Structures are given as structure tokens and as C-alpha cells.
């Protein structure tokens with residue numbers, strides 16, 4: 635394993651901004667991971683674990699520590715004796731969407747709705763990535779991780795991961811010490827289409843599959859087509875997808891807001907809370923669809939997606955996000971939170 639110095643991080647992020655990592659190491663094996671962690675300990679520098687760089691905003695000043703880029707590879711498929719499911723053990727450095735594509739090619743069910751999401755497999759439990767009515771937690775069996783200080787390896791079973799909306803144990807103060815090396819998923823061999831989500835339902839109403847049943851590969855193709863229209867092309871723009879989380883508010887707060895915005899949509903979370911689609915708030919309540927200042931803006935087809943149109947500095951993005959947050963607060967009284975992780979600020 636090689637430790638490099640002064641490596642520009644913007645090249646490793648989909649947002650395409652950010653300064654240098656003081657130290658930078660690519661790890662391809664767990665042994666190399668331990669070596670990198672020892673280097674950080676010996677040099678008394680903090681560690682940042684980087685996967686696909688698709689959900690981070692790095693400060694212009696960079697990261698004054700060791701960035702470890704996880705490049706652990708390998709996928710192991712284990713079919714159950716009765717043939718009903720397949721357990722798949724995936725190294726955390728595998729590209730998420732390559733893995734999802736492989737599952738649908740094999741005719742497996744469970745991950746097809748999570749197609750075309752950038753990033754690596756290791757990030758999927760941290761964020762509990764979700765889209766089109768499915769979350770990673772629905773199919774995650776367990777997560778293997780290494781403690782960055784003690785080096786201890788531990789398996790976290792599903793319930794120990796404390797999954798929530800864009801949340802898990804791995805985002806807590808204690809969980810942040812763990813570096814994910816492997817994720818195990820249980821996928822089904824029997825047809826299990828989930829096509830209720832509005833965009834997916836509309837897609838299949840307009841593009842019907844005739845003469846056979848819908849396959850997981852059909853759903854993957856549908857999701858890829860839907861996302862191609864709604865999300866900016868990563869090769870053209872800098873973006874990290876949804877910049878903010880959809881806010882979860884109390885029913886009481888929602889009822890008050892409905893007096894001002896009778897058409898405000900909501901999704902029930904539990905008996906006391908609802909989730910509000912922030913895209914609707916930005917679009918309808920704040921009229922911010924396509925809102926742009928300088929090099930930064932909200933994508934005109936999906937306002938929850940913040941775009942670096944080229945040439946933005948990290949501070950400009952942060953400032954823009956702050957303006958958006960304030961406008962949302964003025965219109966609704968809701969304090970929104972970033973979904974994107976901020977590094978080096």
C-alpha cells in the first residue's frame with residue numbers, strides 16, 4: 635500500500651469540488667486497510683473513509699488527515715438449499731450499480747428499484763440508501779466492519795444497524811469509528827415487483843410489458859430511464875443527488891402548514907410523524923425550481939438536487955444551500971438538514 639501526499643479530492647467526488655487530502659491511500663485488501671489505519675495512528679492524523687465520493691461536499695481547504703479510499707472487491711453468491719433466496723456477500727469497494735446490474739442479470743429480486751445510484755456498496759448501509767419505495771435495509775442481512783482504532787472486526791446483524799430514513803448506527807458518534815468492509819444481502823429468486831411508487835407506476839402505464847411477467851431487469855431499465863430524465867448527468871454537472879433530506883415533522887405541525895398549503899403532500903411515518911417531500915416545498919411553496927446563483931443552482935427537473943454548473947467553490951455551495959434552507963424556513967418554519975456529508979469544514 636502506498637501513502638500519497640497532497641492529492642486533490644475534487645477528482646474523487648461527483649460534486650467536483652474540494653481541496654487536497656494531506657495523505658491518501660487506496661486499500662484493496664483488509665490487510666492494507668489495517669496498514670493504513672496504523673499509518674494514521676502513528677502520525678496522529680484523523681481518517682476519512684471514501685467510497686464513491688457521491689454524497690460528500692469537501693471543503694476548499696481539503697482534509698488535514700488520511701483519506702482512505704476503499705477499493706475492496708469481490709462478490710460471493712450463496713443459494714439457499716431450497717432455492718428460494720440467494721445470500722450475496724459483497725466487498726464494500728464494489729460499485730453499487732454494477733452490483734445491482736449483476737443481481738438483475740441473474741434474475742434476482744430486491745435491489746432493482748435501487749438502480750442507477752452512484753457510489754459504492756459500503757455506503758449503502760451508512761445512508762440506508764433508498765429510492766422508489768425500497769431502502770437498502772429491506773435486503774441487508776448484516777454488515778462487516780473494522781474499528782478504526784482497535785482494528786477489531788465485527789459483524790453487525792440487521793437489527794444492530796438501527797436503520798432509519800437515510801440513517802443508521804454507522805452515522806452515530808460510536809458508529810463512525812467503524813469502517814465497512816463487507817455487506818451481505820438476501821435476495822429473492824421469486825418475482826417480487828414493487829411498482830407502486832408514482833414515477834414507476836406511471837412508467838409502466840406508458841411502457842407496458844406484454845406477453846410475459848415484469849422481470850427485475852424490466853424494473854431496473856424503468857428506473858434507469860426515470861432517473862435519466864430527473865437527475866443531472868454526472869459527466870456534465872457536479873452534483874451529489876438530493877442535497878437535503880426530506881423533513882419529518884409532527885402531525886400537528888403538518889396540520890398547521892396545511893392551512894397555508896392545502897395541497898402539501900405527505901407520507902405517513904408513524905402515528906405522530908409525516909415526511910414532507912422537500913421537492914414539493916421547493917417547487918410549489920418556495921418557487922425555487924431552477925433557482926440559480928452564480929455557479930450553483932437547483933436542478934430544474936428535480937429541485938431537491940443541487941448542481942454545481944462548473945467552477946463553484948465549496949463555500950459557494952454551502953452558502954447557496956444556506957440561502958435555500960432559509961427560504962424554506964421562512965415559508966414553512968421547517969429546519970431542513972443536509973443529506974450530503976460535509977468534509978473538512
Ligand code: EPU
Nearest residue numbers: 765766875876878879880899911913914917935936937938
Ligand atoms: N415534486 C414536486 N416538484 C418536483 C419534483 C417533485 O412537487 O419538481 C414532489 C412530488 O409530489 C413528488 C415528490 O415531490 O411526488 C417526491 O419527488 P421524488 O419522487 O422525485 O422524490 P424525492 O423525495 O424528491 C427521494 C430521494 C431520492 C430518490 C427519490 C426516488 C431523498 C432525500 N431523496 O427524492 O434519493 O431517488 O426519492 O425515490 O430521500 C438521494 O438520496 O440522493 C436521492 C436522489
